[in-house]
Amino acid sequence: MDTDIALDTRTQGQRPVRETTAPGGWPAVGMIVLYFLLQALFATLFASAASLAVLLGGSTDRANLGPAIKILLGRPDIGALLVAVALCGAAATMLWLVRLRWPTLWPLAQPPGFGWSAPSSGVFYVYAIAAGVVLPVLGGYLTHFLAQGHPVPQDIKLLSARAPQAYKALLAMLAIIVAPLVEEVLFRGVLLSAWLRRLPVAWAVAATATLFALVHLPDLKYLWYGLPNLAMLGAAFAWLRLRSGSLWPAVVAHGMNNLVSLLGVFFAAHGV
Template sequence: MSDAQADPTVMTSPDPEAPAVPLQAPRVPWAAVAVFAIVSCGLAWLVASPLWVRGLGMTDPLLPVIAAAMMLTPAIATIAALLVERRRRGRRGARGILHDLGMWPLRPVGRTLGMSAAAIVVLPLLIAAGLLVVGLLGLARFDLVGFSGFAAQLDAVLPQGTPAPPIVLLVAMQLVMIPVGAVVNAPFAFGEEIGWRGWLLPALRPLGVWPALLVSGAFWGFWHSPLILLGYNFGLTDITGVLLMILACMVLGVLLGWTRLRTGSVWPAVFGHGAFNAAAGLGALVVAADSSVPPAWLAGPAGLITCAVMAAVVAVLVAAGQFRRDRLDARLG
């Protein structure tokens, strides 16, 4: 069955060469959005509940495992939303669903692969740019020769008397591993991105480009609440941390969402998200051992300074016309 036959809002023309004529403007599937919101947040709290029950907070050894498992909950919520949409839109088939979620086909291949590669490089550079601003503002002092802060961390964890490889070599290996980490993180980043940029962003697209980008990003930030309220990312355990995460995810969500709208594919956002997570520890490599450490809410990878850097990049993209409707909508068709 063709897309036009499956979608009751589209009328085909007697001329097979003529474009389909929409009978009515597309609308936000609010019932499916509500199911997505409830399932994703509900599962996030359910998965994170052992951290709250055990009461160990950020020192809980289960934290990495639970945080990774939580990243898969938007994918489950997407399945629930698709089941709700199925009643409204009818059967789409596997190919139609993969297309709607931006998973397949990879057309145009060059743009999709190029944007994915660019995301792997650019997202860590934004964190590095944030660190540069931190240094220029005098909030921290960096050691880019001896990497004394990183060396001190290694001394603290290695058994006494254990020889360590040259610190410069270790730092170089850490930097080289960032793009590798982007690929390794991809399955977990996919668990999130298939929800935020794969399904939710296009579902909200009838609201307009900017409302869809900002609302989907805000919800992405709010979804992190079970971990943020334990002190994750910012070391804050109140609503302030949640609001900071919402802000960070709105700004980063605009960049990741732009790759989705620009290419029609979810994969650049997947690899960009994975690269951003892989580069989150850059500051620990370069801060000097005797330097003051600014608070994470200000200078961390999701802090206000990095948010300002990302907002500046968004402004450049806007000025370059990259958010014009004619450059975005065609890719979701």
């Protein structure tokens, strides 16, 4: 069933009401691809700037320049800054592009809108917090069961474990606030609305959750054990988005999930 929603252009006073149509599937996927490409671009720009600083510093001769740059970029504090620059730069750019590309869809509560609005009831924030606490615990057990004792690393967790305390706090803020916000706009806002054009709700949710899991494979070092957990999270976030008429409960649940995961890493590192 095609769920395109197109409103005829008409006037309210002197102002026209613009046509409101869900994004196409390929433009929506393209936005997600662009998000990760932008992360790579901003990371490259930061690494280039750091390398240039070493070169201009004059404390290293040209013969040792390559090893000096490699040592610099391998430092946990510099690695944390690289992640921060890449994520914040890509997130800010994508939020601006989505708002610019689909301004009429941005505030609409239900698809084809992106849900940048208050939820229909505050109780969905309670559901979001509960989901953000319970699901990572259940997902952790599921992942460890599927892994059969094999480690399941995640890049930001490994990096935050090595970083100085101030940089750990920075990475935690990014994981809890910035990453959930931009990912929910892209996956449960743009992509879910796009796929609801051609798919029944259950299939659109499943497809969105599956892609959400797959794009995190590099963080998992391409180990499949964590995919069912991520897909389950993606489906739960989509349920919150659709039932509440808002993106914010999904953002809260996503942020809580990341917080609980990071706390698990912290306690494990300190033998708690």
